[in-house]
Amino acid sequence: MISREIGRDAGGLANVSRRGLVGGLGAGALVLALGLPRRSAAQGQAEKKFGAAGMPNGWRDDPRIFIAIAEDGTVTITCHRQEMGQGVRTSIAMVIADELEADWDRVRVVQADGDEPRYGNQDTDGSRSLRHFFVPLRRAGAGARVMLEQAAAARWGVPVAEVRATAHAVTHGPSGRSLGYGELARAASELPVPQPDAVRLKDPGQFRYIGREDVGLVDNQDITTGRAIYGIDARIDGMYYAVVARPPVYGGRVTSVDEAEALKVPGVVRVVRIDPPSIPSEFQPVGGIAVIARNTWAAMRGREALKITWEDGPNADYSSDTYRQKLQAAVRQPGKLVRSEGDLDRAMAGAAKRVEAEYYIPHLAQSPMEPPAALVRIQGGRCEAWACTQAPQVTRARLAQRLGLPEEAVTVHVTLLGGGFGRKSKPDFVIEAGLCSQAMDGAPVKLTWTREDDLSHGYYSTVSMERLEAGLDGNGRPVAWLHRSAAPTIAALFAPDPKHEMPIELGMGFINTPFAIPNIRMENPEAAAHVRVGWYRSVSNIPHAFAIQSFVAELAHAAGRDPKDYLLELIGPARTIDPTDLGDAWNHGEDPKLYPIDTGRLRRVIETAATGIGWGRPMPRGRGLGIAGHYSFVSYVAVAVEVEVGEGGAFSVPRVDIAVDCGPVVNPDRVRAQMEGAVVMGHGLATSAEISFKDGRAEQQNFDVYELTRIATTPREIRVHILPGGDYDRPLGGVGEPGLPPVAPAIANAIFAATGKRIRRLPIRDQINA
Known part of the structure; x- marks a missing residue:
């Protein structure tokens, strides 16, 4: 050839x-x-x-x-x-x-x-x-x-x-x-x-x-x-099956294990201890006891039969209720200064009106339709893995390192992924399969995570508390803006006790807020991590967009203004902004000269979504419209939502209009699908999804309590507006992640328009009648 x-x-x-x-x-x-x-x-x-x-x-x-x-x-x-x-x-x-x-x-x-x-x-x-x-x-x-x-x-x-x-x-x-x-x-x-x-x-x-x-x-x-092969479908003749009993608390370990009853389960062939990692754990398995069997059902029954005593470790007292109070205390005090313009204290002291609010966003789980699964075989000094991984090169490197093999002796075959959303960037599940194969003298072992495993031992989206304060002049326009964001950082996977968000997290809709306000201060108080915090679709853009876009609507109400008009006024005239001028050296990994922040594009998606939903039309009692816009992953998205609230506080979303400007479009069908998916996913995190912890343990174990959007509650009509991308010589934007951040604040703003009830904590659940 x-x-x-x-x-x-x-x-x-x-x-x-x-x-x-x-x-x-x-x-x-x-x-x-x-x-x-x-x-x-x-x-x-x-x-x-x-x-x-x-x-x-x-x-x-x-x-x-x-x-x-x-x-x-x-x-x-x-x-x-x-x-x-x-x-x-x-x-x-x-x-x-x-x-x-x-x-x-x-x-x-x-x-x-x-x-x-x-x-x-x-x-x-x-x-x-x-x-x-x-x-x-x-x-x-x-x-x-x-x-x-x-x-x-x-x-x-x-x-x-x-x-x-x-x-x-x-x-x-x-x-x-x-x-x-x-x-x-x-x-x-x-x-x-x-x-x-x-x-x-x-x-x-x-x-x-x-x-x-x-x-x-x-x-x-x-x-x-049904012919497509996902990670959970991979098969090799003579393979074994495995599941793992993992420490219920991050950082915990096995004190003792009695495996006798597990080995009596028909089909169970071996019980293997997986050593826990040191913290920071990066992408290593959390440890525990693997049960290897001739089929997955036998492995699961064997796991149930294990008698394990756990030492919970340093995160045994982690509880969401008390941690939320710590975050709240943190944002009520000065934090690490990350952006400062003008004289905030003087402007705030001279303001005609002051408005303040705090917003809470819980941990979330990526919960892809296909939980993590991998098959590994080791033969003749070589390792082969079949896995639903977003990061095959990282998987290859970590697998080689943990098994003691040269990297060139490891092959990672990538299957289709039944969803990822960031969870499958981390290869801990593939390493577990490799350790099981190694324990079986290289025989092929397919390791599967159950949904309970996925929700209890994942890499969660960060929990966040956002505090905003604004000083308004006599015309209701902000002259001062203070934003404090406290959240455990993904950097805790790589470094011991970092406590402050990384520049890439600060650059996700926080430090680069493109508002035309003369006096701005942004601070990042400390927040320790007690679970594995990882990437989740759109990452830190979610809490930042929820807080900022909700607060803008609150300011509009305080000023007696239309929320859409007020938002456009805050963004200001069409102009381009070098993100480094706002302290954002990351800019979603792109050259700021090629990808400046373009407020004209942000304005256009907001105007397009508003026009699409018929902004300003008379609304019957119990119905309201809400709007939000956001820049992320070098694309611009706005969401306009219609909400209907019935007796008892039950609400539905009859219609969503989402407008996206991602530059030139290669595959409009996929852009449309990604925006529709973002609306459904955003609806779920806004209304019902939450991972909370008590005594270090995740309280949501399956979809009966970790509630994603069901068909019956999905927005009834989703209209996607793809703005023309213009010249194909222009740089392209992103599509997979940018649609998610504006959804939750648009829903919350629509609920206020319908009921007068302000939502500052996600998920919404039954807060309307609270």
């Missing part, structure tokens, strides 16, 4: 090597490897400031994506990012296929194994897959197209300007001769990779797939017919 590698020179195409790179792609005649630019300057600065360990897993990018064209014309694209419902395998293929002029029905996608040296960074989070890859992917597809055109011209002995690739074939205009891609692939593979100036990108008006609504998911047939 002959290959070409397209490199990073000047961000374009360069002939780097001619060596066999790809196996398992079929009888490939032309194979290209795409190298993308390294991380942005902003990312490098952020790492220097607070260390790579403080970044989300593998936040650096240098990916390579392989394109193979076989002699039968089949185009195979290797996707190095993970598919968990966001459609990344389809969207990446759409971009390449469009510039390649490939027939969609002849394109297939295969999933890359975890291999950072080969594929570059593979971690899938931060809503960055398409925005980082769009232009280089276009160039890769166009480069392959040019090589096919050159091969055809050479065969016919005609100028290359007379030939054109279209619809999976190259045609000579003057003679009408045509050759399919398969017929040209081997000859094309012998040609040098074209230089950037020889590669023409399509005019967007020529796009066949990019921007179209009707391009189906490449996995759709397998998913809908």
